[in-house]
Amino acid sequence: MTNLTIASQVGILPLSQPLDDVYSGLIASVHKKTTQSTYKQGIKHFCYYLLTGEVVKGIKVNLSEYQIKWVISDYLKLDAKTANAYLGSYRTAMIEAGYSSNSINVKIASVKALVRYAFDFEQCSFLLDKVKAVKAKVYRDTKGTTPDNINAMLSLPDTLTVKGKRDYAILRLLWDNGLRRSEVSNLNIEDFNPSNRTLRIMSKGKIDPEYVYLSNKTIEAVEAWLSVRYQPSNSSLFISLDNASNGHPLSDKSVYRLVKKYSSEIPSGKVLSPHQIRHSSITALLEATNGNVRLAQKFSRHSNLNTLMIYDDNRVALQQEAVNILSSLA
CATH class of the missing domain: 1.10.443.10 (Intergrase catalytic core)
Incomplete structure (x- = not known):
């Protein structure tokens, strides 16, 4: 068994990921690359809406990671009522823009995952439990073949x-x-x-x-x-x-x-x-x-x-x- 000696004056190492960097923390906590990509796209889309008040179907959103983190930081400072209201208006804007129910729900879920992560690490004081997913009867061709x-x-x-x-x-x-x-x-x-x-x-x-x-x-x-x-x-x-x-x-x-x-x-x-x-x-x-x-x-x-x-x-x-x-x- 190897003995390790640590100098008495050395303190514990700083966190590799600062607690207030909620965006990077959430992405790093997800093991699947596809889920990481989904979260990134959904959160970026929401940040664009917070900055412009617009949802345009088919438009390519160009925001840097720095801008995304800046918007997230401001959003997490809101009270619960205002934060849920923003997400609710975002949901309505996507419906009016003609997004499918699945696309809307994926984007909303991405934002909720971000806020849940922030809440768990005491980086915000609210959860987005007031805004529900869009209900839709999804047709699935499960008949296959004989x-x-x-x-x-x-x-x-x-x-x-x-x-x-x-x-x-x-x-x-x-x-x-x-x-x-x-x-x-x-x-x-x-x-x-x-x-x-x-x-x-x-x-x-x-x-x-x-x-x-x-x-x-x-x-x-x-x-x-x-x-x-x-x-x-x-x-x-x-x-x-x-x-x-x-x-x-x-x-x-x-x-x-x-x-x-x-x-x-x-x-x-x-x-x-x-x-x-x-x-x-x-x-x-x-x-x-x-x-x-x-x-x-x-x-x-x-x-x-x-x-x-x-x-x-x-x-x-x-x-x-x-x-x-x-x-x-x-």
Whole structure:
């Protein structure tokens, strides 16, 4: 054990991030780059509104980080009533400018996250709890496609080739496990454990990894791919095989293009995205289990059970449509 000696006259080191620099503190506290970017854009947009009183859809906001921090500093000095009033008028201005409910809610959430961070570190005396999100009924096409079309798509990769083995393994993971494309592209070789029949994944919005069970078909497909995958310097489970980026980790955009390519070759189907294969898996599971939402929740790893009800509602709607068609025939 190593002993460390510290001079008695030395005080504790200053904070690397001053407490009053709320903006930088919030961004540094978020681990996902996409969330950091969302917060930056939303807060900058709000600061522009505070400076100009205008919200113009499509305009590029040009504010320096210094200006943003200066505006934030003034805003955090307001009382609760005034601060909420500013955010409320900002919300109204975005509605009048024609912003979508999702865009409005993301920007409002960014400002609320900033103020919550400031409040927790005693840099302001209010929270933005008076301004609510814009309510909207969001349509989600959760129908995907049929198991028959999925079967047809799974038969397309030429598994006698290296690329075919890779593509087939990816399609099996998307269907059998309902993985998101980012979950597929972020996989490393060590995440695959055939002896335990598991795959370690980083799920959406999670910091800690999760483990999903693998079917025999998926294990065989991944093992077949690994048997021909040459060993570049990276440990990504799936790598690019094209000339431009050969050996590099396969991006989530490449997964998207892969699914689009194969699904477009199914005459009776529609062009799919990886997420629509996920939709198809969930809907097919609900259909096969007569609407077992709890089982589907375990499979999909959705934390909110209400999300699964959207899938089941679509399944029931199709049944109703079928009943009405048959009734009209006799």
